[in-house]
Amino acid sequence: MRPRWVLTGLAALTLVGAMTAPAAGQAAATQASAVEWVGADPVHLVYDPGTRYLNDHTVIKAPDGTWHLFGITAQRAPDGQFPDGGLEVNIAHATAPALAGPWTTQPYALTVDPDYFGEAHLWAPHVIADNGTYYMFYAAGGNGAAMNLATSTDLNHWTRIPSGPLFRGIAARDPYVVRIGDQWVMYYCEINGADHHHVVAYRTSTDLVHWSGQSIAFTDPSMDSNAPSNTESPFVVRHNGSWYLFIGPRGGYVGTDVFRSSDPLHFDLADYAGHVPVHAAEVVEDGGTWWATGAGSFEHGLYLAKLRWQATPPLWPSTANPSSTVDARHRLQLFALGAGHTVLRAVETAPDSGNFGAWQPFGVAGTVPSVVTDRAGRLEVLAPNADGTALLRRVQTDPATDAWGAWTTFGPAVGAPPATGKYPDGRLAVFALGPGGNAINVRVQTGTDTWSDWQQFGGPAGAPPVVGTNADGRLEVFAVGPGGAYVAHRWQNTPGGDWSAWDGGFGGPAAAVAPSVGNDADGRLEVFIPHPVGTGTAQRVQAVPSGGWFDWRQLSGTWPDASPAVRRDTDGRLETFFLSPGGDYLARKAQASPNGTWSPEQRIDDGFPAGQVACTPAVTAEADGRLVLLALTPNGALQRRTQSAPSSSTWTPWKPLGGTALAIPSCGGAT
Template identity: 45%
Template sequence: MTTIPRRQLLRGMIAGGALIGGVPLLVSASANATPAGRREAGPRWLGAGPFQHVYDPSPDQDHRRYLNDHCTIKGPDGKWHLFSIIGDTAPPGQVPDSAVEDHIAHAVADNLDGPWESKPHVLTTDTGKGEDHLWAPHVIEHDGTYYMFYSAGAPKGEPWAINLATSKNLTDWERNDKNPLFRYGGAARDPMVVWIGDEWVMYYTEVDEQRHHIVAARTSKDLREGWSDARAVWTDAITDHTVSVTESPFLVERDGWWYLFIGTRNGYVGTDVFASRDPFAFTLDGYAGHIPAHCAEIVRDGEDWWVTAAGWFQDGLHLAPLHWRDTPPLWHSPRNPAAAVDVTGAVRLFALAEDRSTLVTRTLESGWEEFGTGFATVPTIGGNEDGRLSVFALRPDASLAVRTQTGDGGWSDWRDFGGPFDAAPVAALDADGRLELFALGQAGESIQRRRQSTPNSEEWSDWERFGDGAGAPPVVAANADGRLEVIALGPGGANIAHRWQNSPGGDWHDWDGSFGTAAGAAPTAALGAGDRLQVMVIEPMGLSLNNRPQSTANGKWGDWRRVTYWIDAGAATMVASEDGRLEAFFMPPGGDVIYHSFQLSDASWSEQEEFGTGPVTATPTACRDGEGKVHVFTVAPDGTVHTRTQTAANNGWGEWRKLDGDPIAPVPAGSAT
């Protein structure tokens, strides 16, 4: 089992099986009540374009290094300067030890997209001055002097310190002789400083005495001393968990609105944005978008806005355009490409093409062919009772469209299907054989439901409100008796809630918000061995993959258990073998390795085993064909699709092979645009 680094063990705040038990918090409108749709007078929505890898700090491929919390600033030489945590990359599936992050790295470039030139480190841990590590440098310029604020940790048992170093040229740095600026508790870190009104304001993260994860603010007139007491400007919905729930705060102002960027969200690689008129008061109600990036930093270069990203598993610095939007960013399905068996019996794939506006489809034997234009998300699939597929995808304006197979394997025209939504819907057949859809409303303010009037029909009910708010698209699965069960991440990731049909095809029970406590991304669910539902979910920041099974078919639920440490943005993909046992596929952040676990005859799970090596961009997709064999699909960073198939139903696995054809968009699992 992977050793958890000290950064996650501080103050004993990780409890084994952290999802055991529940918080009685229902999916609630008041927790995420941002108005949906276009904002005429309010704040803008934020998203990001595709990230480009612009700097690898590794001296050679045998000595891979990572950057983490970082900053960029243009210096007096007209060049961009990068300052960052730096460390040695851990082997695939393992996590670096952040306790040995004891240097601040430095690199320079003429342009943000490089090429970057590595320079000597500018600071090294000074244990004689109480520095335990060097984290999260943030540099500003004032009156010709550059100020670097950083987290310095503390000797064991001491409160953590925020320290300062200064420079005139961004190369030679001198520590402030009155360090530390302040100490607090066991989690004061990730400082960011900005001028507001007539004073300097430092934003940083803390865990307060009530074990709330907060972004705190302190003020000063001179940057060097006299920092005020802290006040909370953001309190996370998640409490009593790892110190890494709230990270890397970054603040920008535009048109009278303040935007606070906070990680980690949707697993390790993700940042949420919250807007407010008051730079000292941010809440979930101000949700303003999502950036698929760890430790996101915002950079303005003239009229251009950019976002930089790094992290333990990212191999250096990444850069993307920051998008200021009139509508919320759209969530991609975590299953890319989408896969299912169509009415002809062929395994068929659907994906967003490399241009990110065209949908394409293929079978295993054919190449990719155009399926539709003017789309913005990875599609989702619903299987009709008669075997025909229905494909759902969002257009850039967040409207939903559907295209359905005909009996001979052809396809209908695209038709409008409602909206606006944040994500394409999930689908399941109810006990009556009708497709039911569940979709995340715009800005996450609701979950919407729609169903076929009769099995295989082109007539559907109207969309109706099914839940008052969620933190990610919901999932749906059918019990052994056909009753549907919907499981959703609560606003802010504070809990997992579920709702189920009281009888097959019947009415619905109220939401139960105590299904699971804090989680980091949308769960997955599937019916497995013993006709029992199984749910997988990741802890905040992706610290672990956890599983909860039904105790009996159609019955109550057992306890949560930890499957493995460290998982990527999406929970495990689960697919049933022909004998009903589930196969699960998952990967740690970075995509260097894919893991596999399967249900045993008693419905327990095997130990994880390595199933393939990357790099891959997302949690694998899987489906079972008409012969009972399971097919697994992954996407490499170059957009090529790779597959591995069981040699026979319920049997072992063949070799990986690359599918011929043009590349598709290598969309990260569950990312937003």
């Protein structure tokens, strides 16, 4: 991914959209017509090139069975910073006996040649084989965004064709070439010169050298004026009679969305068919098994995940593992997702002690559960089942003894763990994203153990909703539209009462991730969400408690992997915590005073074992108000760090919590 600019102001967050509920039966029809969805197994690092990073890349298998990797490369930038794309002047080359490695670094395949028609950089190579010749297509920039071609007979020695660029574009890059019927088709990332939308463009050829004029295969609602491109790294494959387009970065920097179509030359935003939690995904079939590779500028090399073709939509996970709350006995309780969809629970041995009992099995679920306290003081745990075909609920039957009932089915198929809100009288409202984001549905508690029927609340949506509570007790729900095209909100007109219509003009475009919400000391809501593709974090604050809103502004220019974790200190100051893609930079940014301005961000990952944090951490609080960060290492080891005192700016060192490896979330995208 090569952004043409980085958003530094929030004026761009003004796109008007709508999040109206689909007509009756529309969601069911969407599911009935679905053929296959795309998800992925956990992602593993299989090649670390050391101090250099990889980005957009290609892999190809030679006749002797050797795999060859080619990709963007340059020296890694300081932690949390995006590298200078102008320094990407070599194409990396590595070989391996299998996709999983071991990979061996080889000499560069190409080095930039300014005398070759003004080459400025070497980006996003794609290699194919045809009649004994290998063709490497790559973006070379320069005057008019050149698309260049080099050839080889052995995958080791490459020669640029003498005729120069195949064509030039506005921002043409990230070529992908595939044979469809009697012609070759090149898909690439581009800006539509007519309306400035980010698009996947394509051209056709019969000889791989001479290419047709440009046509458009996919148009995103975002534009060059308000967002970096999220139509990069296009990859198109056919599976069981349908065509699938993979593009990104979507759902943050490390994320690729999938779209399904019967026509390989036409895809729509409504054709959403899944998500793969890698950057610049390449799709490979090897021996009947499908794989996705990924690599990005913030990351540590080449990543590999097994691709899943499945009958049900992939689930959006919680962005943090575990979830947590304080129980009626003032102890922290943690609910985590372990291996094999196992739900685990750990309970603090005494209030504020920081000591926990061993993880105990608590059930089976598809994601990290949501946990909330109901008006009877009982903990309630909600989560999708393993494949998302039902929403499950488990309730604490006696807070005094910490006894629990069995899991029961609470709702139909869902796409994510639900969000919860609490009415002024203590009744719970549960907001659940439908499968594949087709709708948002709500169910409200009517008595201690009685509930309303499910009702459609809105949608479709591009990520799970979140719930805030106004100072006057009115609930307010925030969600992003499909693809992050807009941010919408809907609020109760009176505390515990009916609801407004959706306002799709709240903001956008934005990253297609769940926003985060906090309350200032005076009760004003603050909403946080990453910019498109994660170039920073935007913030919008209520002008008065329960009232209107100030304009969007930038909270942080650090690239985040998801919306920040938000919590309020005992003195009323909000604290936010955000992690860069790749996990090398975890920062804290807090209000300098209650309801006030924000202090400079401060790194808080010093001493973190293994160096990298797997995903944006969870933030919770002890009964005495001290904040607790819960973060995972890349191998699933849970670590905790606690404020030295309530509202303190100093923190204890990182310490392990439990000896059981937990599941690594995909940091916000469905998988």
